[in-house]
Amino acid sequence: MKAIMLGIALPLALTGIAIGSAAFDSAKIIDLTHSFDKHTIYWPTEGSFHHEWEHFGPTPGGYFYSSAKYAAAEHGGTHMDAPLHFNRQGDSVDKVALGNCIGPAAVIDFSARAAKDPNATLSVADIEQYEKANGAIPDGAIVVARSGWGKFWPDKKRYLGTDKPGDVAGLRFPGFSSEGLKYLLEHRKVAAIAIDTASIDPGISKEFLAHRVWLGANKPAFENVANAERLPARGATIFCIPTKIGDGTGAPTRIFALLP
Amino acid sequence: MKAIMLGIALPLALTGIAIGSAAFDSAKIIDLTHSFDKHTIYWPTEGSFHHEWEHFGPTPGGYFYSSAKYAAAEHGGTHMDAPLHFNRQGDSVDKVALGNCIGPAAVIDFSARAAKDPNATLSVADIEQYEKANGAIPDGAIVVARSGWGKFWPDKKRYLGTDKPGDVAGLRFPGFSSEGLKYLLEHRKVAAIAIDTASIDPGISKEFLAHRVWLGANKPAFENVANAERLPARGATIFCIPTKIGDGTGAPTRIFALLP
Numbered sequence A, B: 001m002k003a004i005m006l007g008i009a010l011p012l013a014l015t016g017i018a019i020g021s022a023a024f025d026s027a028k029i030i031d032l033t034h035s036f037d038k039h040t041i042y043w044p045t046e047g048s049f050h051h052e053w054e055h056f057g058p059t060p061g062g063y064f065y066s067s068a069k070y071a072a073a074e075h076g077g078t079h080m081d082a083p084l085h086f087n088r089q090g091d092s093v094d095k096v097a098l099g100n101c102i103g104p105a106a107v108i109d110f111s112a113r114a115a116k117d118p119n120a121t122l123s124v125a126d127i128e129q130y131e132k133a134n135g136a137i138p139d140g141a142i143v144v145a146r147s148g149w150g151k152f153w154p155d156k157k158r159y160l161g162t163d164k165p166g167d168v169a170g171l172r173f174p175g176f177s178s179e180g181l182k183y184l185l186e187h188r189k190v191a192a193i194a195i196d197t198a199s200i201d202p203g204i205s206k207e208f209l210a211h212r213v214w215l216g217a218n219k220p221a222f223e224n225v226a227n228a229e230r231l232p233a234r235g236a237t238i239f240c241i242p243t244k245i246g247d248g249t250g251a252p253t254r255i256f257a258l259l260p
Helices: A111-116 A124-134 A156-160 A178-187 A209-216 B111-116 B124-134 B156-160 B178-187 B209-216
Strands: A029-031 A050-058 A064-073 A079-081 A102-109 A141-146 A190-195 A221-223 A237-242 A250-258 B029-031 B050-058 B064-073 B079-081 B102-109 B141-146 B190-195 B221-223 B237-242 B250-258
Touching: A079 A237, A102 A124, A102 A190, A124 A178, A141 A237, A178 A190, A178 A209, A190 A237, A209 A221, A237 B237, A237 B250, A250 B237, B079 B237, B102 B124, B102 B190, B124 B178, B141 B237, B178 B190, B178 B209, B190 B237, B209 B221
Parallel strands: A102 A141, A141 A190, A190 A221, B102 B141, B141 B190, B190 B221
Antiparallel strands: A029 A250, A050 A064, A064 B064, A079 A221, A079 A250, A102 A237, A237 A250, B029 B250, B050 B064, B079 B221, B079 B250, B102 B237, B237 B250
């Protein structure tokens, strides 16, 4: 789709997004969300996503009707970690402003290192290298750590490091370093972080420092991002839109990007 | 927030939305979603939204941790009706393209008539009157029927017409007319419809013609929209972003608008 270059004045406000009345171009949208179904990956201590038909078929009125119900843990599949997850004073899902769930995507790739070491974490050096190539991470950005792990979904053994129920000791996958997150908090104005693994902490973590640092700063995080390999390093706008669960510590989240 | 007028070239593509790298302006976002909690309104035949703590408090590691699980019927609260709900060949929630969930909001108000008659439905005349004042409904629009019923939430008796479990005969609230929907399907290119009541059919309906007509055309609908009174008649971009439930006939949906 060829971009239309406009030389006219446009009201942009500070959103970076101009609102128009034209039809929406689906070809510019990348869905970064795994479906919630029986294959959805949850923490080894949790059950799977439950979807149960209430009705599926013809009705006495002669028309087709179907409906179902669902049940799951908050923290599984493509989802938000609300600050409340590790921060008693932090916002629950319903309290996180949508403005902090939408922003320019700064996609920092560390997949080459992660391919050699499943305990790899996104470091300060990774951030510095990204900015050298792409310019400073913009204010309001959502930083996406790309480990390359998305390609293992929904194979639990490869994605989590273990497919045994309850086996938290067997978890092995990349994450954020707490040093990298402290650097972002001190030196950049980032709205949220996201990653294509099951947790912002690496699987091997026992202290969950990434969670404690980032959610401790009352900022949301997003886990199990799908299709991250389709994101450009910069230039896309990413939307991480959670189900509005009251008092939620986490929630299923529809993540998608609009390409430039 | 004062708009910045840009005279420079911007890549707009055909989305009507220009992607930038600036921080996101929360003041331009209206959240049109009711929270999912014990007050969330479901059909009289369904239970309420279930949210259950798994942990809430200090851990042996010395840090705070909380998590929970949830369960509900697909059709309650602010949610999508996927075409599959009344159309065996229709798309399930996970198959509906996000491009059909985002578009210019055409907000058609029929609250004056609804205030006098809870069985009022959005008619062809309402659509014609809207277009006379606001111009033609644009391609890709999401038509929001504004009945004024949102102000009754979460009072079931006033919002649904009944607060008795199982009392479907007592349902009374406004909806779409099937004639109005047929008119939109034949004469306009609308992506989706939405309403600030519990159903696109009026509560008194027994034949669910609005559902059968609209979902029958393989198009999604959104129900229980919140804060519709804050939407301008035209000019906002509305996002109706469902939880990606595999085989879902419906799903909790985060609906929000970006103001012009």
